Amino acid sequence: MLLAFDTATPAITAAVHDGTAVRAESTQVDARRHGELLLPTVDEVLREAGVKLDAVTGIVVGVGPGPYTGLRVGLVTAAAFGDALGVPVYGVCTLDGIAYAAGQADDLDGPFVVATDARRKEVYWARYGDPRTRITDPAVDRPADIADEVAGLPAVGAGAALYPEVFTGVRPQAPVHQSAAALAALASERLARGEEFLPALPLYLRRPDAQVPAGYKLVMPK
């Protein structure tokens, strides 16, 4: 019994998956309230699925890339759940979940690109050979700088929708944000195939903005 959640996109999304099917899912979109809403959302899906905490055998968490404060909420929550329940925490690239959901919602059979909003006029993105197969490492870039790499490819996610001049193949029927149900289903497939997961650590892709001061300036009236 997997409990999955992801806070790396504007969605606060959680799901319960029993290894065969999704038992419950809840998704709200509010980019500023991950810290408030994740636990109530987790509580809601567990209740709806009729699953008690001691039946949970693994935590699935989207590790990003995503805006930092929200992203950390999901990963810290996953780590504490794993610790307290004594179950493993399976890290999955957030973009992989969106790609998998796109494959379910849309018949994408060839290569495509997933992009989410990285703010600061940048996107987090990766290319996929099919909905289960990522072929590039997730990256953060200005859309104009990757135009040649994504031109003409079917494109999925809020980052693609934000920059249609670059992501010319935006698929309107594909999901925009993350769905924990898709993330859980993908993780369940990977578990069945015995595949490796990512460590449950945030994928920031950027260093913190901080400048080492060159020297302390003496500024005062004469």
Place this chain on the structure above:
Amino acid sequence: MGGSPIVLGIESSCDETGAGLVRDGRLLGHAVASSMDEHARYGGVVPEIASRAHVHAMGPVVRAALADAGLGLDDIGAVAVTTGPGLSGALHVGLAAAKSYAYTLGVPLYGVHHLAGHVAADTLEHGPLPDPCMVLIVSGGHTSLLLVRDLARDPIAHLGDTLDDAAGECFDKAARLLGLPYPGGPAIDRAARAGDPRAIAFPRPLSGPGDQRYAFSFSGLKTAVARHAQARGGAIEVGDAAASLQEAVADVLTAKAVAACREYGVRTLVVVGGVAANSRVRALAAERCAAAGIELRVPPPRLCTDNGAMIAAVGDLLVRSGAPAAPLDVSVDPSAPLEYAALHPVPARRAAVG
């Protein structure tokens, strides 16, 4: 297990990740990790670096606190966490961990005001606080004079605050001007040992008859140090400057705290926060309290700086006073004023932010 529950306290408002376990006013164990070394090259705390460090430290710190106490997660009967004030991204890490432990263990969660934690730190060393008592909080982020009654139940009267820099911030900035390392407080304390506190007549801000009696201001002192350094060119006597600055800070802090005790008829002064570890602040407070017949209480340095035990101490008081637990959607308030020890912000309900 009978009696009061064991409270796990979690603190992550700045650069220290802390976890502590308290029951019935007794400290059972605690652990603190600090990202201070990662900030030193920037001359101050970088919020994003602090937040990232909290993610890595949180689980190990909780485990280390439990090991220190000889307890397991199953022994925890309540969880308390700093919900503000502090760095937003940093606070969210602690809150997410605290919510998760409370939820998975099936125990109540309490949001705690960080400054109330500093107040309660002293109870872990010296027992319950008398009602009323005067509390001087001095740290890198705060300089506040508080009139405290029943910490768990009554509102806290905020008599005064710094109008600009906190005392510890003044030490950090002055240390940089004097070529001393970050954090400035301990560096100035060390340098001052070789200096003469009467060498330089630094000002005593807001100590005039017309000034706000219990407000503080330290940015001018920093400027005075800068002027002194500039006037002397390279030939500055660091020990004298450090000792004279420390004397000015200690003088203002303790004079106002003792005056407040006198005005409000309070017999106990508690000095807490990182700057309470400063040797001159401690010595001058002891001298002036003794002269005024006031009992001085200062927690040991390990409880003066940010830690989880002090948050657990407030949680323990709240539990025993029957205070309501926080809802599962409680958030953080990075600039929360100190009104009560319990702090349960739910800001998004007031305004839906797009």
